[in-house]
Amino acid sequence: MSISKVKVGIIGCGNISGAYLRAGPTFEILDIVAVADAIPERARAKADEFSRDGRALRALTVAELLDDPEIRIVVNLTTPNAHAEVALAALNAGKSVYNEKPLAITREDGQRMLALAKSKGLLIGGAPDTFLGGAHQTCRKLIDDGAIGVPVAAVAFMTCHGHESWHPDPEFYYKAGGGPMFDMGPYYLTALINMIGPVTRVTGSARITFPERTITSQPKHGARIVVDVPTHVAGVLDFANGAIGTIITSFDVWSANLPRIEVYGSEGSLSVPDPNGFGGPVKLRRATDKEWIDVPLTHGYTDNYRSIGVADMAYALSSGRPHRASGDLTYHVLDIMHAFHDASREGRHITLTSTCHQPAALPPGLEPGKLDE
Numbered sequence: 001m002s003i004s005k006v007k008v009g010i011i012g013c014g015n016i017s018g019a020y021l022r023a024g025p026t027f028e029i030l031d032i033v034a035v036a037d038a039i040p041e042r043a044r045a046k047a048d049e050f051s052r053d054g055r056a057l058r059a060l061t062v063a064e065l066l067d068d069p070e071i072r073i074v075v076n077l078t079t080p081n082a083h084a085e086v087a088l089a090a091l092n093a094g095k096s097v098y099n100e101k102p103l104a105i106t107r108e109d110g111q112r113m114l115a116l117a118k119s120k121g122l123l124i125g126g127a128p129d130t131f132l133g134g135a136h137q138t139c140r141k142l143i144d145d146g147a148i149g150v151p152v153a154a155v156a157f158m159t160c161h162g163h164e165s166w167h168p169d170p171e172f173y174y175k176a177g178g179g180p181m182f183d184m185g186p187y188y189l190t191a192l193i194n195m196i197g198p199v200t201r202v203t204g205s206a207r208i209t210f211p212e213r214t215i216t217s218q219p220k221h222g223a224r225i226v227v228d229v230p231t232h233v234a235g236v237l238d239f240a241n242g243a244i245g246t247i248i249t250s251f252d253v254w255s256a257n258l259p260r261i262e263v264y265g266s267e268g269s270l271s272v273p274d275p276n277g278f279g280g281p282v283k284l285r286r287a288t289d290k291e292w293i294d295v296p297l298t299h300g301y302t303d304n305y306r307s308i309g310v311a312d313m314a315y316a317l318s319s320g321r322p323h324r325a326s327g328d329l330t331y332h333v334l335d336i337m338h339a340f341h342d343a344s345r346e347g348r349h350i351t352l353t354s355t356c357h358q359p360a361a362l363p364p365g366l367e368p369g370k371l372d373e
């Protein structure tokens with residue numbers, strides 16, 4: 001039986017939009033019909049590049065896209081400083097919204113977005129959706145099946161030296177809403193919540209190491225960026241189930257030999273691949289194992305399937321089931337990221353007021369291009 005497609009419009013045609021425009025059409029439920037950007041040439045360029053099979057992808061203004069009654073989901077791929085403004089406008093236009101990360105810069109904006117969506121009976125949520133990839137769903141299944149016993153602790157490390165060497169327009173990474181925690185923390189925290197569940201309390205320390213950065217990518221080579229936000233953030237998380245997490249996100253480290261994520265359980269340990277990806281090696285070492293064992297992945301979607309979260313939202317709109325990359329999850333992640341910074345400033349633990357449901361695991365054996373209805 002063919003499924004009725006959900007029409008999608010994308011706002012924000014920068015660096016990451018190509019990934020959505022490439023992977024989105026592989027999901028049978030998604031019909032990406034239009035793109036818009038504050039810079040119209042960017043929308044036109046993406047529309048030209050991704051029109052296919054005789055079907056024109058329309059380049060519209062933001063207002064035109066929001067006026068299109070057929071579009072049910074707006075995918076908000078603007079820079080973080082515009083996430084709230086664009087999302088609120090889309091919700092007010094009657095669209096459900098899937099945001100790139102972070103959900104918003106401030107908790108207040110995030111709360112406004114969730115409240116408006118709820119009052120209008122619309123869905124809100126967003127990136128990352130890498131936790132729906134084959135590697136992370138395999139890890140989730142291993143934990144759910146008791147392969148490492150009860151989770152005791154987890155570590156997550158993202159270290160690099162920032163994005164000014166490759167991103168064409170890297171300033172936003174060093175302004176409010178940027179920094180390594182707001183930029184990369186969502187991948188790591190969402191992966192941890194997918195495996196271990198919500199967090200109740202955090203503490204942390206954060207610093208600005210280099211007050212100025214020089215862009216070495218093109219076309220802004222040589223331009224200087226004043227750094228407004230911490231670029232090394234270390235955090236401790238108490239999960240609701242009792243496990244303790246340790247996380248470092250840093251733009252100040254030249255090299256390191258750290259794992260991406262490991263989860264330690266009462267019966268063994270799990271090595272989890274890069275949460276900024278969909279595949280990668282999953283390794284398990286139970287108490288009785290002499291060495292780490294490579295675990296075959298139990299789930300598909302191991303390539304760059306950015307947009308699988310949009311597809312999941314489209315199924316939720318169609319069937320009424322909950323969507324996995326939900327507003328509650330993305331808001332909980334935003335709250336945790338702020339709480340690390342608050343804890344550092346205030347020198348204390350922060351008890352979180354937000355929580356979320358652990359998103360439902362994906363069933364194994366899904367046909368390519370489909371999710372559970």
Ligand SMILES: NC(=O)c1ccc[n+]([C@@H]2O[C@H](COP(=O)([O-])OP(=O)(O)OC[C@H]3O[C@@H](n4cnc5c(N)ncnc54)[C@H](O)[C@@H]3O)[C@@H](O)[C@H]2O)c1
Nearest residue numbers: 012013014015016037038039042077078079080082100101
């Ligand atoms: N670049 C990456 O590899 C990457 C990866 C994953 C997620 N992200 C996330 O995706 C989002 C976008 O990142 P990017 O790297 O594509 O940024 P970018 O600067 O390359 O593109 C953002 C686009 O949004 C447009 N825009 C900004 N404000 C707007 C508004 N109010 N209305 C309409 N258009 C507006 C800009 O003109 C620009 O074309 C960010 O939230 C980022 O965290 C980026």
